Amino acid sequence: MPNISLDYHDLIDLIGKEIPLEELIEKVPMMGASIEGVEGDEIEIEFFPNRPDLYSVEGVARALRGFFGIETGLKTYPVEESDVVLEVDRSVENVRPFIVAGIVKNVEMTDYLVKSLMDVQEKLHATLGRKRAKVSIGVHDFDKVVPPYTYKAVDPKSVRFVPLAKTEMMDMEEILQKHEKGIDYAFILEELDMYPLIVDKNDDVISFPPIINGVLTTVTEWTRNLFLDVTGTDLAGCDTALNIIATALAERGAKLESVEVKYHDKTLTTPDFSPTVKELKADYANDWIGISESAEQIAKHLERMRYGVEIKGDALEVQIPAYRNDVLHPVDLTEDMAIAFGYENIEDNFPKELTFGSLLPLNDFCAKLTDLMVGYGYQEVSTLTLSSIQEQVGTEEEDITKVRNPITVDHTCVRATIIPSLLYVLRANKHHELPQRIFEVGDVVKKGKNARKLAGISCHAKASFTEMKSVVESILRDVGLDNEIKTKKDARFLSGRCATAVKDGKEIGVFGELHPELITHYELANPTAAFELDVLTLFQE
Numbered sequence: 001m002p003n004i005s006l007d008y009h010d011l012i013d014l015i016g017k018e019i020p021l022e023e024l025i026e027k028v029p030m031m032g033a034s035i036e037g038v039e040g041d042e043i044e045i046e047f048f049p050n051r052p053d054l055y056s057v058e059g060v061a062r063a064l065r066g067f068f069g070i071e072t073g074l075k076t077y078p079v080e081e082s083d084v085v086l087e088v089d090r091s092v093e094n095v096r097p098f099i100v101a102g103i104v105k106n107v108e109m110t111d112y113l114v115k116s117l118m119d120v121q122e123k124l125h126a127t128l129g130r131k132r133a134k135v136s137i138g139v140h141d142f143d144k145v146v147p148p149y150t151y152k153a154v155d156p157k158s159v160r161f162v163p164l165a166k167t168e169m170m171d172m173e174e175i176l177q178k179h180e181k182g183i184d185y186a187f188i189l190e191e192l193d194m195y196p197l198i199v200d201k202n203d204d205v206i207s208f209p210p211i212i213n214g215v216l217t218t219v220t221e222w223t224r225n226l227f228l229d230v231t232g233t234d235l236a237g238c239d240t241a242l243n244i245i246a247t248a249l250a251e252r253g254a255k256l257e258s259v260e261v262k263y264h265d266k267t268l269t270t271p272d273f274s275p276t277v278k279e280l281k282a283d284y285a286n287d288w289i290g291i292s293e294s295a296e297q298i299a300k301h302l303e304r305m306r307y308g309v310e311i312k313g314d315a316l317e318v319q320i321p322a323y324r325n326d327v328l329h330p331v332d333l334t335e336d337m338a339i340a341f342g343y344e345n346i347e348d349n350f351p352k353e354l355t356f357g358s359l360l361p362l363n364d365f366c367a368k369l370t371d372l373m374v375g376y377g378y379q380e381v382s383t384l385t386l387s388s389i390q391e392q393v394g395t396e397e398e399d400i401t402k403v404r405n406p407i408t409v410d411h412t413c414v415r416a417t418i419i420p421s422l423l424y425v426l427r428a429n430k431h432h433e434l435p436q437r438i439f440e441v442g443d444v445v446k447k448g449k450n451a452r453k454l455a456g457i458s459c460h461a462k463a464s465f466t467e468m469k470s471v472v473e474s475i476l477r478d479v480g481l482d483n484e485i486k487t488k489k490d491a492r493f494l495s496g497r498c499a500t501a502v503k504d505g506k507e508i509g510v511f512g513e514l515h516p517e518l519i520t521h522y523e524l525a526n527p528t529a530a531f532e533l534d535v536l537t538l539f540q541e
Contacts (some may be wrong), residue, residue, distance in 0.1 A: 074308030136210030
């Protein structure tokens, strides 16, 4: 979860009221945060990742003004119209399709603001932006470029400019190979033939998103007016990031102006701070929390959390700020109401009925499988369900469920088989003595559907098909199934040393000796045998 470092004096100036440090340290955790440390005037706070609006001192100050009752209700930020236009060329549709923008004027580039702006940009890139793959933010000196601007996709070799922190001209391909930021984020563009670019009226490069800005628009201590751009693959995410950055700057007294963003099929005026509206019924909120507040009292609680509220009978129409992207359901409003009410004020209640829990039949069966495997001399492990497409050897690509916005190249899909996960464990423990025998009962996803598998692997000098056949037959016997083994071909296993167990004509799984190429890929130096069985097929209620 993101840690935010705040200067106490800067925070107090933004709150607008003197609050003792001790009181802040006591109250902040009641907002759903955690004080990680205090050193001098620096306060380090950990916030949940679902609240990116609190990734800056300005956002924290806005929230605290409401929580302390200094300023409640929906915070509004005036946005004046400008004549600045940003044209979106259709060439970006299959490259990086969305962009929003805004202008911020009368900015005073203090040390506090520069630090906060850099910190919030970095944290938004890492979380909301999925390491810039989903959303990336550019901050530029507005006075150094000439509108209108154009966002387009170009051939990587066709444009040369001086990127930020460099002095020599580079084309876009060279930036990905030589610039520190290019090397870090080249993975986002690796499958593209065209790269996104923002230029001004004179074709001067403003930005090569999501990689690096042009040196032309470098922000300095003398910058007074900013141009903000946010590009990405998700328009809602782009809007949220722009709104968070723009409102943070407005909290320091800056003036906001809009940009007209022209797509081929629509025109957006951004930033747009229009709140979304959700209905919350008083009975619903009270039942969830276990209290009895009136609609008027609930409205006051929500206003302390910086919502706009209009009471309509026993229901409340709640206006959700444009910088909040975490409110998806009335239960989210109820949670914020509980925070404002105070968890410490909610009375403890003993359960009204005495019940006894038990395992679901399938989970009970899985526990028995675990006991069996331990009895066979195997050690249980628990691994990640995320994997990479390259590691899913033996699985058809159409069967693999891909992650739309992966955080790393190692987690691009949900695993369809457990065997690669077990091989990872063996590779990490290859320095330990042999034999090594491990297993896992875990979930996989194939063609978008969940399944539960039992997989085991054995690595030592004499690991063989016979060993795996013995283990699989023991499992089938101990769960009460007849043994039926048939030969099978599987790319992961040696030809002729692979088989499947069958029940009622349906394959239960696969087992055998792993192919030497697969063993070598995982840097193992000994024969390795493995099996994987479908738990639901084994299960007999």
